[in-house]
Amino acid sequence: MAAAIALSQRGRGRTAPNPNVGCILLDAQGRVAGRGWTQPDGRPHAEAMALAPAGERARGGTAYVTLEPCAHESTRGPCCADLLIAAGIARAVIAMADPDPRTDGAGITRLRQAGIAVETGLLADEARAAMAGFLARRAWRRPSVTLKIAMSLDGCIALADGTSRWITGSAARAHAHLERARHELILIGRGTLAADHPRLDVRLAGLGGRAPQRCVLSQSGAAPDGWLAIQTPADIAGLPGDHLLIEGGARTAASFLAKDLVDRLLLYRAPILIGGGLASLADIGLFDLPDAHDRWRLTDARTFAPDRLEVYERTRAD
Numbered sequence: 001m002a003a004a005i006a007l008s009q010r011g012r013g014r015t016a017p018n019p020n021v022g023c024i025l026l027d028a029q030g031r032v033a034g035r036g037w038t039q040p041d042g043r044p045h046a047e048a049m050a051l052a053p054a055g056e057r058a059r060g061g062t063a064y065v066t067l068e069p070c071a072h073e074s075t076r077g078p079c080c081a082d083l084l085i086a087a088g089i090a091r092a093v094i095a096m097a098d099p100d101p102r103t104d105g106a107g108i109t110r111l112r113q114a115g116i117a118v119e120t121g122l123l124a125d126e127a128r129a130a131m132a133g134f135l136a137r138r139a140w141r142r143p144s145v146t147l148k149i150a151m152s153l154d155g156c157i158a159l160a161d162g163t164s165r166w167i168t169g170s171a172a173r174a175h176a177h178l179e180r181a182r183h184e185l186i187l188i189g190r191g192t193l194a195a196d197h198p199r200l201d202v203r204l205a206g207l208g209g210r211a212p213q214r215c216v217l218s219q220s221g222a223a224p225d226g227w228l229a230i231q232t233p234a235d236i237a238g239l240p241g242d243h244l245l246i247e248g249g250a251r252t253a254a255s256f257l258a259k260d261l262v263d264r265l266l267l268y269r270a271p272i273l274i275g276g277g278l279a280s281l282a283d284i285g286l287f288d289l290p291d292a293h294d295r296w297r298l299t300d301a302r303t304f305a306p307d308r309l310e311v312y313e314r315t316r317a318d
Helices: 002-011 046-058 080-087 106-113 124-130 132-140 170-181 190-196 233-238 250-258
Strands: 022-026 032-037 062-065 091-094 117-120 144-152 156-158 185-189 213-217 228-230 243-246 264-270 296-304 307-314
Touching: 002 022, 002 032, 002 046, 002 062, 002 124, 022 046, 032 046, 046 062, 046 080, 080 106, 106 117, 124 132, 132 144, 144 170, 144 250, 170 264, 170 296, 170 307, 185 190, 185 250, 190 213, 190 250, 228 233, 243 250
Parallel strands: 062 091, 091 117, 144 243, 144 264, 185 213, 185 243, 213 228
Antiparallel strands: 022 032, 022 062, 144 156, 264 307, 296 307
16 A cells, blocks of 8 residues: 555646545455556546556456545546456455545445455555645645745745845755645745746756646736736635645745645755844744644654755644
């Protein structure tokens, strides 16, 4: 299942409005017979991609799938529950149920009615994290939001005059470009647009075609040609795509944090001190220090020498 979840990440940022799912098929002897992940624009699904190379080797085998196979009809292709049944698998291991009401529980029921042994819940939390964008759209009717901040040890994002190239080194910047490739949307504030005229592309070999749609937060609603504009943070609900990366300045970052619209933090820390520079955040509306605690959970930490990345996820009740 861990391998299937890793495969699902290959489709992240390219499958909306469908989820980015991963699937691994084992034959009756437990050998890998097929691998697949959801393709761009949401079709073919992961199960169909894994079944194609497996062929007859799928019969009597096991399917590991990160999300319940779909059970609803579509003009774009057959439902995956029926495909797995027709392939003759004997067992299905499913990380989590599909919250889409067209399938929710129906895919699992259909498999069991066909005599297939079904197990659920394996690595469910990891599967949810991998499909955060799809689940955010279902639960909150908006994309999943990641806020990226590159700062010095003393929390500055630039010198006092606004100079910010470069706070972090080349390895950390390359990882930030990889994050861009995993999002459909990237947003900055009007001030950053006017000061820096950033390209916001993906400058990694082989991934240049995965640059996200550029967006700007602008009260006037004005945007350059080819850009999308929103006037308030709440307007992200109307943006296309399920993953939004924010790379704006202190005020843009604060505006989303103040509205509790950030689900994930990427904090890149460079081992430098600036002193008197521009702070990484403006006022986020915090009035009581205890309210700042227990809101963020560290989920990853790694070094991109000489810099350090910390990844935090917002703790929420649902």
